[in-house]
Every structure is written in structure tokens, then in C-alpha cells.
Amino acid sequence: MNVQPYVFFDGKCEEALEFYKSAVGAKVDMVMRFNEAPPEMQSQMSPGSKDKVMHAAFHIGDTQILASDGECHGKPAFQGFSLSINAANDAEAEKLFGALGKGGKVTAPLSETFFASRFGMVADKFGVNWMVMAEKKAA
Amino acid sequence: MNVQPYLSFEGRAQEAIDFYKSALGATVDMVMLFKEAPPDMQAQMSPESKDKIMHAAFHIGDTQVMASDGRCTGKASFSGVTLTLNAASNGEADKLFNALAQGGQVQMPMSETFFANRFGMVADKFGVGWMVINPKPTH
Numbered sequence: 293m294n295v296q297p298y299v300f301f302d303g304k305c306e307e308a309l310e311f312y313k314s315a316v317g318a319k320v321d322m323v324m325r326f327n328e329a330p331p332e333m334q335s336q337m338s339p340g341s342k343d344k345v346m347h348a349a350f351h352i353g354d355t356q357i358l359a360s361d362g363e364c365h366g367k368p369a370f371q372g373f374s375l376s377i378n379a380a381n382d383a384e385a386e387k388l389f390g391a392l393g394k395g396g397k398v399t400a401p402l403s404e405t406f407f408a409s410r411f412g413m414v415a416d417k418f419g420v421n422w423m424v425m426a427e428k429k430a431a
Numbered sequence: 432m433n434v435q436p437y438l439s440f441e442g443r444a445q446e447a448i449d450f451y452k453s454a455l456g457a458t459v460d461m462v463m464l465f466k467e468a469p470p471d472m473q474a475q476m477s478p479e480s481k482d483k484i485m486h487a488a489f490h491i492g493d494t495q496v497m498a499s500d501g502r503c504t505g506k507a508s509f510s511g512v513t514l515t516l517n518a519a520s521n522g523e524a525d526k527l528f529n530a531l532a533q534g535g536q537v538q539m540p541m542s543e544t545f546f547a548n549r550f551g552m553v554a555d556k557f558g559v560g561w562m563v564i565n566p567k568p569t570h
Contacts, residue, residue, distance in 0.1 A: 293492030294494045295491045295516055296494075297513075297514065298512065298515045299512050300512070329545070347546075352432065355435070370510060370512060371511065372507060372558070373439075374437040374439070375434050375435070375512075380432060406472070419511070
């Protein structure tokens with residue numbers, strides 16, 4: 293048994309995958325579009341959504357994340373959830389934080405805290421909240 | 432580098448963790464209360480949040496999930512992200528789904544789909560959206 297985050301981009305999934313590929317080196321495992329679903333499912337879809345992403349899977353580092361365009365309203369909204377991305381060192385944390393923040397909004401600048409060598413929070417340009425962290429190294 | 436889901440329960444984190452222990456067999460790795468934070472951080476907190484959870488980590492199956500009471504607003508709300516729970520068998524999927532649905536709201540009853548032996552969607556009593564799936568072997 294395992295648990296995977298499933299992120300709904302509401303019509304911007306393709307754009308988001310491209311962004312994560314360039315920002316955090318994401319690797320796309322699979323993309324299934326609505327027009328690839330069985331015929332009886334396609335009859336329930338609006339024509340405008342047929343080329344949208346029904347289901348995608350991609351890796352960021354060692355973790356697989358799932359995503360979809362969901363109901364394709366064009367207004368992704370995220371609340372209550374963040375994705376915590378664990379960097380190997382301060383330099384990687386700074387690079388990831390800078391890349392995820394392009395076009396987004398920094399909610400806590402990256403800095404040293406009592407629990408981390410580097411920690412910061414940023415909402416990316418799609419509204420997904422990220423916590424970027426580099427752990428304190430044991431002395 | 433890896434990515435972990437981080438949930439903000441806004442004052443109900445302890446209750447949520449207890450629920451996931453009994454519903455999903457979650458095992459708690461660590462809990463840090465706000466009153467355990469360094470003194471300079473505590474000065475910024477309201478007295479009633481001191482016994483709330485600043486940070487917790489727990490395992491559901493093989494996956495570590497993190498949680499907090501966040502700003503302790505008492506109004507947890509989750510949107511844009513759901514958690515996919517991958518079960519090993521139909522029996523396990525049904526058991527997990529029913530346990531998560533206690534006090535929650537079933538959005539899609541468990542059934543066979545073109546991509547899964549069992550798939551269902553449920554919002555638990557805290558509003559966290561779950562997809563419970565036993566994938567088809569070829570998927």
C-alpha cells in the first residue's frame with residue numbers, strides 16, 4: 293500500500309508538466325488524454341476537453357506524482373495541501389525554490405530555520421503550494 | 432530529492448492522525464507541538480494554539496505523509512489535490528474505502544473501471560479527497 297499526490301490542473305496540465313520538466317527536472321511516465329478513453333466515457337465529455345489530460349504520471353526525483361485536467365474549467369485552485377520537496381543540500385534547495393517561484397508567489401522566503409538548513413514556501417504559477425527544504429546536517 | 436504531501440488540518444490534526452491510525456493503520460513517526468518550538472517562535476503564537484500540532488509525520492503503508500495544524504483557523508479546506516491510495520487487492524481496496532468513508536462523503540462508489548479492478552473516490556470527514564484504487568495488473 294502506498295499514497296500518491298494527485299494534482300488537478302483544471303485544463304493546464306500539459307503546461308504544468310512542461311513547467312515541472314524545466315523547473316525541477318520532472319520526467320513524464322505517461323499521459324492519457326480524454327480522447328483515448330473508452331468510447332462510452334467520451335460521450336460524456338465536452339468536445340473542448342478531448343485533447344486535455346485525463347491522467348498523467350510523472351516523477352520528481354524519486355517520487356511519482358499523478359495529475360489530471362479534471363473538469364477542465366481552466367481555473368485550478370489549491371487549498372489545504374502543499375507538496376514538500378526535499379533537496380539534498382542548500383544549493384539544490386535554492387535552485388529548486390528559484391525555479392518553482394518563476395511567475396509564482398513566495399509565501400516564506402528561503403532561509404535557515406530551527407528545523408532546516410534551508411526552508412521556504414512558494415505558490416507556483418499554477419497555484420500549487422511547495423515547501424522546499426534542505427535538512428540540517430548532523431554535526 | 433523526493434516529494435511528500437503536506438496537509439493542513441487547521442486545528443484537527445491530532446483528530447485526523449487518530450482517524451488515519453484506525454482507518455488506514457497509519458503509524459506516527461513524530462509529532463511536534465507549537466509549544467515545543469523555540470521561544471522566539473512561540474512569542475508569535477496565540478496561547479490556545481500551543482498544544483496544537485506544528486508538524487507531524489506519519490506513514491500510510493510505505494509512504495510518509497506530513498501534516499500540521501497550520502494557522503489553527505478551525506476551518507480545514509482541501510482542494511486541487513487528492514491522495515491516491517494504492518491497494519494490493521480488491522478486498523483491501525474495499526476495506527480502506529469503507530473505513531475512509533465513515534463520517535465522510537462518497538463521491539464515486541467503488542466499482543470496476545476500464546483502468547482498475549476497483550476504483551472509488553471519497554472525501555473523508557476532514558474534507559481530504561481520496562482515490563482508492565486496485566489497478567489492473569497490466570496498467
